[in-house]
Amino acid sequence: MPDEEDDIFSDEREDIEKPMSRLLGKYARRYPKPVCIALAANMVSPLLGLAPAWLLALAIDGLFTESTPYRLPLVPVEMLPETTPGKMLLTVGLFVSVYLLTTILTWLGSWGWAVFAENVQHDLRTDVYDKMQGLGMEFYSDRQTGELMSVLSSDVNRLEGFLNGWLGQLLNILVQVVGISAIMLGTNWQLALVALLPAPLLTLVSYFFVKKVRPMYREARGTFGDLASRLENNLSGIQVVKSFTNEPFESTRVEGASQKHMDARWGARRWGIRFGPLLTLINGLGFALVFLVGGWWVLFGPPLEMFSGTVTVGTVVMFLQYTRQIQGPMTQAGQLLNNFERVKASAERVFVLFDYPVSIPEDPDANELTDVDGTVEFDDVSFSYPDGEEALTDVSFTVDAGETVGLVGPTGSGKSTLMKLLLRFYDVSEGEVAVDGIDVRDVTLRSLRASIGYVSQEPFLFTGTIRENIAYGLNVTDDEIQSATERANAHGFITDLEDGYDTEVGQRGDRLSGGQRQRIAIARVLLRDPEILILDEATSHVDNETEVLIQQSLNELTADRTTFSIAHRLSTVREADRILVLEDGEIVERGPHEELLSTNGLYANLWRVQVGELGSLPETFLEEAAARDRA
Template identity: 50%
Template sequence: MRRLFTDYGRENRSAAVVGVVASIFARVLDLAPPVLLGYAIDTVIRDEKAFFPFLPGGWLPADDAGRVLFVSGLIAGSFLFGAGFHWLRNWGWNSFSQHVQHAVRTDTYDEMQRLNMDFFAAKQTGEMMSILSNDVNRLERFLNDGMNSAFRLSVMVVTIAAVLFYYNWQLAFVALVAVPLIGWFTYRFVQTIQPKYADVRSSVGQLNSRLENNLGGIQVIKAANTEDYESERVEDVSEDYFDANWDAIDTRIKFFPALRVISGVGFVLTFAIGGWWVVAGPPLFFTGTLSAGEFVTFILLSQQFIWPMAQFGQIINMYQRARASSERIFGLMDEPSRIEENPDADPLDVEAGEVVYDDVTFGYGDGETIVEDISFEVPGGDTLALVGPTGAGKSTVLKLLLRMYDVDEGTIEIDGQDLRDVTIPSIRRAIGYVSQDTFLFYGTVEENILYGSFDADREAVVEAAKAAEAHEFIQNLPEGYDTMVGERGVKLSGGQRQRVAIARAILKDPDILILDEATSDVDTETEMLIQRSLDDLTENRTTFTIAHRLSTIKDADQIVVLEDGHIVERGTHEDLLAEDGLYANLWGVQAGEIDELPEEFVRRATERTAEVDVDEEGDEHDGDDAGESSEASPAQDD
């Protein structure tokens, strides 16, 4: 919480200062009516004291009726000016809390999206949404309601205590007798409730993750007829949240009634002793006098004093909830990234587009090496194809080129520049990437094609769509390029989404192009049309392509065959067929020559499939293994 105020409060302190100052004036004016009422009783009704002796006589009315009206005017003025200061107080605290909330949310998102991909593979989307939404909103409620109430009540307590001591210091001690007990009781409550709120925040994150996964996979749920099964799973996580939340609620609802009882002790004692004092003189060891007006003021102010003391528990409760949320927020902000940009890095300068992998080794930090000793060279303008069985590491190799991860050993260079010595944004500006897991944002078709090339005009968008064989189907949509594609592009077919993604890459016109199963979701005829367009796109452009349909890459300048993270073959299509190795066997599978495949190849294929099924993390990391979108990773929960 100290960090919250240090990092974000200082930037908005002017609004907080307005809130603090207005709180002071508003609460002082709130206390004026009971003080003036008691004063009027003693000076006008009972005539026991002089009427405002510190004011010039010419300002004051001479008769009692005029004096009553004079005091009434002062009370009315206190209400009027108090209302103005209450508005200013609310404006200051609301402005402060809203600006801090906005800054915290945007900074947290910015830090999160810059983390490398293995963070998203390990985290659930629902949990991240819970932090960015629920936890940040909880901070806003504390900064507005909690801080507002804290200053308001602090001013009230201090001012009331000062007035009570001014009137009668002995009776003031009676009114304040419950304060130490309230302080101890509140401290015990804080110690008890803090870990319970942490459990609540964790359980709500799990609940959000389960709901997000199920809503994202609703089609699979319906197709598998597993609604009852998923309802039970949601019920389980909802019950965990219920138990954690109820545990915190149970503690809270016991605390506040007890606090009210303790707070009421001071009021009862004040009434009993003060009433006796006025009627029969000072009781017990008390000395001095107490007028009726002072007693009325004591009763009214004690009533206002008791409830603020009880409300401090509410503020402590809000503080603990905000503290639990702030720990999650700053924990996400401080999440370390495996990718660190050199502060002296220069932008990448692409001329020929030559790419060199030199003894590259990489693992995802879990102790398992995914690719090892990968070396190849791609001259500028050439096309290199990566092929191999599922789980071989093909997508990982190309994500290293995008610097989604940093290599553990070896180097990757573009035109002689080590990727670790150039800025990350310049790398990604130079590379176009079309993934097998096509993601479209909620918006129009045109907005999705424009994504990353926001300055392009409609004419350029249409030309890119034509090159991707997407223009015809877009024209047939209800609103053409202005048609909303729905969440994740759900209103389009898989092939249509893929063509929109290809159009996006074409519009970017990158120096280097990566095609990761870019035509996996289209039919054979559409693939032929897209492939013809891609041939034009890849001409004189350094291109990397991954394809399980080997027919789409047989004309590549170089084909690299991966198995278990190692390069086992390389060459042209004809060279690799002549070697009669792994590539030739994969070609035979697609050619329908299954009966002619070697027994060893079939055995290894069976083993690899079993390894992929068991290795959940490998699934999440390697795009050619089962999709690596962080938004769709239900396997994490199973």
């Protein structure tokens, strides 16, 4: 398990380049219509938003002070009203038209981005989940469920804020800033330079802010993953927490994880709190400066020798309006930068998963494994886990179709690893695993695993009904389900339940006993009718009476199938056609039960432990067992 102090994605995130560009490049092309509508609306709408200030200046100079003629660009003079009331009504009509069109365009932009954001968020979540399903088991051994859940939920949800109009808002800001700058420079470039004087300072402050908060938001996302993992672990193990009366201890640990997350978030928010007011102050000083220079110019003439010409009251009012109007985009730009850094940290985590290498690649030319007979061969197989731990060395054996093979040995001897290689959860380091003479690496993963049934010692049931768990992933009839449960010795207890097959099993099947869960798992495998079967300690956690029922179910299940039975309880494999005894990743003994007992080797000693004949155990066996336990 990774250190809870660390963000498990921290190293990989450093290698993710331009995550936001990748996000848009990957998904924007899927929804061109709403994106194009939204972009067009975000370009035209801010341009219309510049009109009211210009119309106000036109009305002041042309109607109230009459310092300049009342004129409209591209409109012939003879088409304008001749009377002052007519010109006033025309100006009001233009105001209303501008605001009406702006409202419609704003709605179109919001609609387009909302459609885009919701669809991309859905696609992104399902794509990330599909990628996670395709990753090898070593990925999950190094990751905590809560951390992965935080990517699928919190990080993907956070991206919705970026997708839902962030680009449109940025475009809106750029259009407003460029449009306002162009109008002011075209009207009076000297006063425009005064009005635009705060812009370089705003840019410098924004750059400093982004540089400061970027690592803080990365840290905040990492601490959230730690918190989610802690909560997921505690809630999953709530029975252990309660049985050990460790509620205060776990509360302290959750409080500590939450405190670290809060501290990380507060570090970034503290700078955000400073950033917004600072932008407001800079823009306010810019407004005051325009009022001072423009007002002085109107009342007393050019305030400095470098200025020349005249300025009307309407022009000063328009510049003040634009100065106030540009303050919004500038402040909004700061907030967008703030949000961008937060979202970027989430996007990096998402793309870490997208870029994570698939450790069990499927050959593009892989064939379907069909008409499986069930012969399995391990040929000189050696295997080491990704962390370097050597698990198997030069293992070779062949299992004929329909044969039952027991796999026994001390804990860590390699029994489960053999079956993981057969299922191709991992690939061999050396040698070959073959089914019906075909290397498992040369067939599709789906067809390989579809031909293998797996019953574990702790069967996993999904939240839902008994019926849904038995039929898991298959479109089958109730009669087929009942047939499977009858063969699995499960139909009786199911019908005794109040809701029968529609009984909710609870999280992980917690509403059922271990034996009931096990028989449902057996029925689930029977329904799929695999040619090869793996039984992993299938009766290790049940009482003797339930073991008899399950063993009857297993006899039905293993009939005419190639079966591998991993067992610590040796009584479950004494009737196997052959038993393979593993120790330290090697097969040290093989043969049927009685033959192995007669050799007086490891299997015989394990059997003595099972039947309670501890006094006849050699001292070397106990010493070796203690050494293995320490290792």
